[in-house]
Structures are given as C-alpha cells and as structure tokens.
Amino acid sequence: NKIDAIPGWRPHPDASFQQTYARQQKHVAEDLDAKIYSMMGDLSFLGFKSDLYTRMKSFTDTVAIVPVSAKTGEGVPDLLLIIMGLAQQFMKQRLKKVVGRGEGVILEVVEEEGRGATANTILHSGVLRVGERIAYLSRAGPATTKIKAILMPKPAEEIRDPRDRLKSVNQVEAAAGVKLVAEGLEDAVAGSSILVVVNEPEDLKRIAEEAREFIISTDKVGVVLKADTLGTLEAAVNYLREKGVLIRVADIGDVSKKDVVEAHVVRQKDELLGVILCYNVKADAEIEREANSRGVRVFKNNVLFRLVEDYERWVDETTSQRRLAEFESLVKPGKLKVLKDYVFRRSDPAIVGVEVLGGELKPGTTLVNTLGKPVGVMSQIQDRGVPQPVARKGAKVAVSIKDAMFGRNIHGDETLYVYVPEKDARQLITNYSNMLDEASLKTLEEFVEIMRKQHPLWAR
Incomplete structure (x- = not known):
C-alpha cells in the first residue's frame, strides 16, 4: 500500500x-x-x-x-x-451453491426512475425467486414484502445502451449481487439482513434481534446518535465509545421529533451531552427549528471522524467559555497599600489614594485589614477623575470606601485585602489556580493564611 x-x-x-x-x-x-x-x-x-x-x-x-x-x-x-x-x-469447493431459502444483505436503497425504490442486495446463501415474500428491516421495524422483480447486470457484450444494463430474471442462486424491486423498500435499512419468509413470526423476530444488537438505548445521560445504515451505526457507536462519549440512544433513520425530545431531556442534566449527532442522515428544516427552540445542537456530517471532531470542538469551546464565565463570576484576590499623602476625604465615604500590590480591585468588594476584620466596601475606583471598572497590580488610583473612616479603621501605609468569600476562595484554590497570575496567587495565599488564623479549616 x-x-x-x-x-x-x-x-x-x-x-x-x-x-x-x-x-x-x-x-x-x-x-x-x-x-x-x-x-x-x-x-x-x-x-x-x-x-x-x-x-x-x-x-x-x-x-x-x-x-x-x-x-x-x-x-x-x-x-x-x-x-x-x-x-x-x-476455493471451488467453498464457493459451491447452497440450495435453500434465500438470505442476504441490503447494501443500499436506490430510487430509480420507472421502478421506484430498489434494494441493491448481496445474496450470500440459498435461492431467491420472484413472487416470494422476504423479511427485512425497515425504519419502522421488521417488515415483509413481495418481490416484484429481480434484476442482474447484463454481460458486457449484451449492453448496447448504457441505460439498459440490467436484465430481469425469475430466480437467482447464491452468491450473487442483485437489485430487488418490491413495495416498501424505500424504508428499508441498508446493512440489514433479508431472508425468504418461511415462518413469518419467527423470521420477523430474527430480523428484530439482529437489529436490536445495534439500536441501543443504554446510558441515562448521553448523546442521541442517528445513522443511515446498521453498518454505519455500528461504526459510529464503536468510535464514540472509544472516545468515551456516552450514548443515550443510537438508531437508524432521519432525525425525528422524538429524537429532539430525548436530547432535550438530557440537556436539562448535561448541556454537553444533550445533542444529536447525524451520521449520513438528514434533519429537515422543521426538525431543526424544533431543536433550536429547545436549545438542542444538531451536528451533521457524512464523514464519521469529522462529525466527532465537530462535536468535540464544540464541547471544548463550550467548556472553555463556561469555565471562563465561572471564573469571572468569582471574587478575585486583591491587595493594596493606602497612600498616606493622598487622603481626599476622611469619611462618608473615605476617599484615599492606593497602590495595587497584587491581584485586582473592583467596585463592590469588601476590604479587610491584616487581621481579617472588615473596614468597608469599595464603592468606586477613579484614575485622574475617570471611573475605572478594575485596577490591577502596579496601578495607583483613588478609591472610595463606604463605612470607612481614615484614622480610625484605615490608616496611612496600611495594607488591606479584598475579602474573597470562602466558597470563591475554595473554587479558586481547587479549580482555577492556573488562571491566576503569580502575584494574584500569592495574594490569595496571604489572604487565606489570615483567615485561617481565626478559622483553621477556612476554605479547605
């Protein structure tokens, strides 16, 4: 190769x-x-x-x-x-014809002008005759139909018109590739078995058991997988399991409203698994609108690894966005020094100049001293008279501190810390320490040490 x-x-x-x-x-x-x-x-x-x-x-x-x-x-x-x-x-001996009822596999279903839906089929054992009933798997489940015609390719020397390349035969013996014409084949599932009906209930049961091996419903929380044939469904299930993706439902056929409902139920528990993966199948416009209205993502691709790549890329992006949003919602550590020569108002609120020594300052956060005692709430940050949403390490800004009084609970050259709620501190230490810069991490460690002097198990 x-x-x-x-x-x-x-x-x-x-x-x-x-x-x-x-x-x-x-x-x-x-x-x-x-x-x-x-x-x-x-x-x-x-x-x-x-x-x-x-x-x-x-x-x-x-x-x-x-x-x-x-x-x-x-x-x-x-x-x-x-x-x-x-x-x-x-292999002459092993290729001998076997007499018995016909059994085979549907390779694909093709719509042909003048014939309707036809099934390209491999007959691997027995004999198949026009007029016999065959059992097969349809999108609605096991079904039977009567063979109207069996078509086989003409020998090359007999083909005069490329449009007339098939000949009709009354019967065919294994092994052979044939095209079957019968009612209901438009819903036949490629990859499923066919067999001449001998005992209809038993034959339908056999078809159902073969299909059940692939049409699965296992994990309570998982993706909804749709594929066009049993073969592609099996390949997709195995590939997703290798990737560690949970599967709630794996089925054949185009996406239905039921699939959307299944994915929506999962989405209530896990947004990343409440999706529909379409491998070589369609989702019509109405179904896509229904999915969009329920917040269900539909991924479509005719190439398996690209379908899974698209899904995994979306999972990574969504996880990153969610992680960033969660990080942004937490109160970050901050450390400042009160500049004694820049006191603009002593109280109600106190307005003083500060230098940010580590982390960040944001309006609305509580400040504490080195003993962990609250001194007030920082209500505004200004730089040369312009309000600022945040001030980071190295910045020198003016801050207004509600409930503080300079000379009583805050003093010149004093070091203050942003009060980080215990649950936020625990989250930052456990899950987001790699998203804090070195100065912020050091500031957080100092603040936690202050709080643990009073409460040894704080944020553990």
Whole structure:
C-alpha cells in the first residue's frame, strides 16, 4: 500500500498498476522496484516465496505482491482481479451453491426512475425467486414484502445502451449481487439482513434481534446518535465509545421529533451531552427549528471522524467559555497599600489614594485589614477623575470606601485585602489556580493564611 507516498510519484487515480507504473519517471520506478525486492527478502526470511504479480508464472506456491494506493485507487483493480482469480482457482469447493431459502444483505436503497425504490442486495446463501415474500428491516421495524422483480447486470457484450444494463430474471442462486424491486423498500435499512419468509413470526423476530444488537438505548445521560445504515451505526457507536462519549440512544433513520425530545431531556442534566449527532442522515428544516427552540445542537456530517471532531470542538469551546464565565463570576484576590499623602476625604465615604500590590480591585468588594476584620466596601475606583471598572497590580488610583473612616479603621501605609468569600476562595484554590497570575496567587495565599488564623479549616 501507499505507493503514492514514494517521492516523485505521479498519481493516476484508479489506474491499473501496470498503467501507472509505465507512466512514472525512471528513478521513481527503480525506487519502487527496490522496495519490492526488499519486501521479497523479508518474506523469504519468514519462509514465504514471493514476487511481483506481473512476473509470476504460478500462484500455487508463490505469494503475489500487488502494489496499490488506497488513497488514489491505483493498483486496486489488479488486487481485485488477483483475489477473484485465486478464489475461483483455489476455493471451488467453498464457493459451491447452497440450495435453500434465500438470505442476504441490503447494501443500499436506490430510487430509480420507472421502478421506484430498489434494494441493491448481496445474496450470500440459498435461492431467491420472484413472487416470494422476504423479511427485512425497515425504519419502522421488521417488515415483509413481495418481490416484484429481480434484476442482474447484463454481460458486457449484451449492453448496447448504457441505460439498459440490467436484465430481469425469475430466480437467482447464491452468491450473487442483485437489485430487488418490491413495495416498501424505500424504508428499508441498508446493512440489514433479508431472508425468504418461511415462518413469518419467527423470521420477523430474527430480523428484530439482529437489529436490536445495534439500536441501543443504554446510558441515562448521553448523546442521541442517528445513522443511515446498521453498518454505519455500528461504526459510529464503536468510535464514540472509544472516545468515551456516552450514548443515550443510537438508531437508524432521519432525525425525528422524538429524537429532539430525548436530547432535550438530557440537556436539562448535561448541556454537553444533550445533542444529536447525524451520521449520513438528514434533519429537515422543521426538525431543526424544533431543536433550536429547545436549545438542542444538531451536528451533521457524512464523514464519521469529522462529525466527532465537530462535536468535540464544540464541547471544548463550550467548556472553555463556561469555565471562563465561572471564573469571572468569582471574587478575585486583591491587595493594596493606602497612600498616606493622598487622603481626599476622611469619611462618608473615605476617599484615599492606593497602590495595587497584587491581584485586582473592583467596585463592590469588601476590604479587610491584616487581621481579617472588615473596614468597608469599595464603592468606586477613579484614575485622574475617570471611573475605572478594575485596577490591577502596579496601578495607583483613588478609591472610595463606604463605612470607612481614615484614622480610625484605615490608616496611612496600611495594607488591606479584598475579602474573597470562602466558597470563591475554595473554587479558586481547587479549580482555577492556573488562571491566576503569580502575584494574584500569592495574594490569595496571604489572604487565606489570615483567615485561617481565626478559622483553621477556612476554605479547605
């Protein structure tokens, strides 16, 4: 794999290996040859005879090396051809037809002009006939329908018109790829099993049990996951579980009002999980309006890892915003020195000049002295006569302190601290210490030490 990663490689999407190899520059082709010979040496060391498939005369005792690029598709036709040839040559006994009722898997549901909804299906065992009833999984649950037509590709030599590439057959034997025409297939779920009905109650029960393995409802609090097929649903469930994302409901089909209600219920408990993840499915405009009105986020993408990336990015952003909002709501530590030569009013309220020694000052916060006793509430901060919402370390500003009297409970050159409520101090110490600068953290430690002299368990 990854021949496209060879330096200087010129990609030719979906070309055969021989075609793309012939179009490479000489030094690039030689580089690839060297890598192949190195691989042959490694395989030989392990006891396997191998060679580039184009040079092989016998596949009986030699391992075929088929260079490919999964990214560009180069060499993939060769790989499929080799696999088919080896299967036909060496697996004849295992590829024998099995007589019995038809069983298979719906690959996809396609709307075709003149035929309506059709199901591209792989018949992996038994026989399928026109007129037989089949059981399958619909979006509403297990269902049955009658086969109206079975279509198979015509041989290449019989195709005259590209629009007329299928032929109708009365029956088909496994293993085969067919297109089924029947009523109700527009609601069939891709990835689900089909089987010819023998005992309808038992057959429907079997279909339901297969579906129940993937249509889950486990965690009380978790995301709502919607996917278009059982296969994509299984992949999405496994991927989300690897990522540690809880899932409340995982189901197939487009988003419904019920899904919105489920997500809304979860949102009441956890906003980050009260969302709907749509993998390769739609949410119509009315459903999206309903979700928006309930505050439910809907994430849509046809690529699984991008869908999860979008969700995780939103979780990170929302968590950061929520954390910042919580941090901003807390009273921050602050330390100031009263400047004795800048007393503008002694009381009612006292207005004095101060220097911020650490942390920050904000109007509305209580000030305490070094004994932890309140001296008043700071009602306003001014710098050269202009009100300020905050003053930080190094600033020299005038503050008005309600209930304070200069010379009685505040003095020149005195150090005062912002009173941080105990619950706020505990939050800052436990959850937000990394969001405080060094001076603020030191100021908080000093203030906590003052409070613990009176109450040893304060903010623990």
